[in-house]
Amino acid sequence: MTRLARPGGSPPTPRSVDVARLAGVSQKTVSRVLNDEQYVSADVRRRVLDAAAELGYRRNQAARALASGRTRSIGVVTLGSALYGPASWLMGIERAVREVGYTLRVAATIEGDPGGIASALTSLLGQGVDGVVISEPIDEGVGLISVDVPVLVLGAPPTFAAPQVVTARVGAGRLARAAT
Known part of the structure; x- marks a missing residue:
């Protein structure tokens, strides 16, 4: 599913911590998966990507620029x-x-x-x-x-x-x- 915008009154934009909670992993693991780093098992990678898709997660480019x-x-x-x-x-x-x-x-x-x-x-x-x-x-x-x-x-x-x-x-x- 491609979710581009939130309709009025919907919950706030999901954050990486929300993806981590749903996938049952740490926030650092979410970062590793989203940055396509190695040393992440295929199962964990799939869980993180599935959780991100389910939540409609999008990277916050402003936060990445600050970091x-x-x-x-x-x-x-x-x-x-x-x-x-x-x-x-x-x-x-x-x-x-x-x-x-x-x-x-x-x-x-x-x-x-x-x-x-x-x-x-x-x-x-x-x-x-x-x-x-x-x-x-x-x-x-x-x-x-x-x-x-x-x-x-x-x-x-x-x-x-x-x-x-x-x-x-x-x-x-x-x-x-x-x-x-």
Whole structure:
């Protein structure tokens, strides 16, 4: 059964402690199962997953981010456009990050705004993204941009100071693979 939302008046969202109680295991065991760690027997794994499904348990990404210091989210800076090319890139990037358990955060810029990229990056970094994709054509006049997360640039990059900068310039297929 797929349960996406609670109807009004239903009990509160189940927590991992509720899953542990129903499965008859510790909360740490629930964590091990949900993180797909080894050294959990098949029977225990099945009980935990069955209990989670029965309760409609979903991981609390905010709690995970607090515990790990990582949001498992990627930010994308894109030119605010509904044109087919940018929109299809964005859809492809979103599918790719979702497949590996990440979420996507988007900050759109306005064409011709010289401070747009820096402003978009400030917004994304304020949301705690773990990396950034720049998929916007870069206009002249953008100076050095310094960030503390890895950056993937699709196209001609401005100058970045970052732990890692990857630039992809040729072919849509290569761009999509590089983005993922």
